[in-house]
Amino acid sequence: MGELVRLEMEGAVATIRLNRPRVNAMNEQLSLELWDAAREAEANDAIQAVVVWGGERVFSAGADVRDLAALGPREVEPVVGAIESALRHIEAIPKVVIAAVNGYALGGGCELALCADFRFAAEDARFGLPEIKLGIVPGAGGTQRLPRLVGLGHAREIIFSGRHVGAEEALAIGLADRVLPPSEVFHAAMEAAVRYASGPTLALRAAKIAVNAAAAHGEQTRGLAVEREVFRDLFASEDQKEGMRAFLEKRGPVFKGR
Numbered sequence: 640m641g642e643l644v645r646l647e648m649e650g651a652v653a654t655i656r657l658n659r660p661r662v663n664a665m666n667e668q669l670s671l672e673l674w675d676a677a678r679e680a681e682a683n684d685a686i687q688a689v690v691v692w693g694g695e696r697v698f699s700a701g702a703d704v705r706d707l708a709a710l711g712p713r714e715v716e717p718v719v720g721a722i723e724s725a726l727r728h729i730e731a732i733p734k735v736v737i738a739a740v741n742g743y744a745l746g747g748g749c750e751l752a753l754c755a756d757f758r759f760a761a762e763d764a765r766f767g768l769p770e771i772k773l774g775i776v777p778g779a780g781g782t783q784r785l786p787r788l789v790g791l792g793h794a795r796e797i798i799f800s801g802r803h804v805g806a807e808e809a810l811a812i813g814l815a816d817r818v819l820p821p822s823e824v825f826h827a828a829m830e831a832a833v834r835y836a837s838g839p840t841l842a843l844r845a846a847k848i849a850v851n852a853a854a855a856h857g858e859q860t861r862g863l864a865v866e867r868e869v870f871r872d873l874f875a876s877e878d879q880k881e882g883m884r885a886f887l888e889k890r891g892p893v894f895k896g897r
Contacts (some may be wrong), residue, residue, distance in 0.1 A: 641672035646679055651687040651836035652829060653680050655729075662700035663693045665747040670721035673751075677728035687836035687896065689732055690828045691755055692739040693748070695821070698764070701746020704773065722747050723779040730754035730784075730851065733844045735835040739828035740764045741821055745803070750777060753784040756847065758814065759828045760806045761821040766814055769801040787854050789813050840896045841878050845869035 645656040655676045657663040680689050693699050702722065707715060729736065729751065738744075738755035745767045752758050752766065760766075768781045776782060777798065786794035789812045797804060809815035819827050835843060852865035873879045877897045885892035 641675060643669040644672035644676050646676045648686065649829070650833065651685060652832040653683070653686040653689050654829075655680065655689060655691045657691075657693040657699055662697050662743065663748065664700055664703040665722055665751075666703045666706050667718050667721045670718075670725045673725040674721070674728050677725065677732055680734065681728075681732050686734065687840050688734050688832035689736045690739055690825070690832050691729065691736060691751065692825055692828070693741065693744075695741055695825075697742035698738070698740045698744040699748025699751060700743045701748045701769075719778040722750075726750055726754045726779050730780075733847060734840070735832065735843055735847070737828045737832055739825045740766075740815070741824055743767075745769055746777070746781075747779050750779045750781045750784070753780065753788060757816045757831070758809075759817045759819060759824050759831070760809055760815040761824045762806050762818055763821055764806045764809070764815070764818075765803040766809050767801065767803040768798050769803075771799060771801040784854075785814075837894075839878050839882060839892070839894045841876050841894075842873055842882070845873055 643657070643659045645658055647654045647656055655673070657669070659666075659669055663669075680686050702718075707718065710718070735757075736755045738752040738758045740752055740758055741761045741764065743765050744752045745765070746769060749766050749768055768777045768785065770777050770781075782794075782798060785797065789797075793812045804812075804814060806815060806818045810818050817827065846869075849865050849869050852861065878894045881894060882892045
C-alpha cells in the first residue's frame with residue numbers, strides 16, 4: 640500500500656504491517672501511510688478484523704528522535720499531529736484490532752499498541768513511554784490511553800519513570816492480553832482475528848463503538864446512551880435474528896454480517 644506501511648489481506652483479516660527498518664521509527668510519512676491503512680481497513684467491507692504488526696524483531700521503537708531533536712513548537716506540531724491522528728484512526732476502526740508485539744513497543748510504538756483492542760506480546764517484548772527521559776511527554780495519546788488500561792497508579796509510575804515494562808509484568812497489569820514465544824505471536828494474533836472475523840461482526844462493531852464511547856467521554860451517562868443506541872440498531876439486523884433463533888433452537892449460529 641505504501642513504502643513504510645503495507646496493508647496485506649488474508650481472507651477477511653488484514654495485517655497493517657510497519658515496514659521501516661531497522662526499528663519502525665515513526666516519522667510523518669509513516670504516520671500518513673498508517674492513516675491511509677486505517678482508512679482502508681475501515682472502508683473495505685471484505686476486511687472484518689485487523690492485526691497490526693511490526694515484524695519478527697521489533698514492533699516500533701517510537702518517533703524518530705533524529706527528526707525531532709532540532710524542532711521547535713511550531714515545527715513539531717504537524718509531526719506529532721500526524722502520529723496522533725493516525726492512531727485515533729487505528730483506534731476507531733469499527734472492527735476488532737489486535738496488536739502483535741515482538742520486541743520493542745516504545746513511545747509512539749507503545750501508543751500504537753494501546754490503540755488496539757488486544758495486545759499479544761512476545762516473551763521478549765518491552766513496552767514503555769520513555770519520553771520523560773527526553774525531557775518531553777507522550778504526545779500521541781499515551782497519557783490518556785494508558786491510565787484507562789492499567790489504572791492511574793501503574794500509568795503514573797510507567798510514564799514518570801520512562802522505564803521499560805517486560806511482557807510478564809505487562810500481562811499482570813493489563814497492558815498485554817497474552818504472552819507467547821516470539822515465533823508464535825503473529826500466528827496467534829491471526830488465529831484470534833480469524834475467529835472474530837467469522838463471528839457476529841455487526842454486534843462486535845456495535846460493542847466496540849459502545850466501549851470506545853465509555854473511554855472517550857469518561858462519563859457514564861453518554862456511554863450508556865451510545866450503548867443503548869447500538870444495541871437498539873442491531874435489532875434491525877439479520878445476524879441478531881439468526882443469533883437468537885439459533886440460541887432458541889439450540890444450535891450454532893451462522894452469521895453473515897448483515
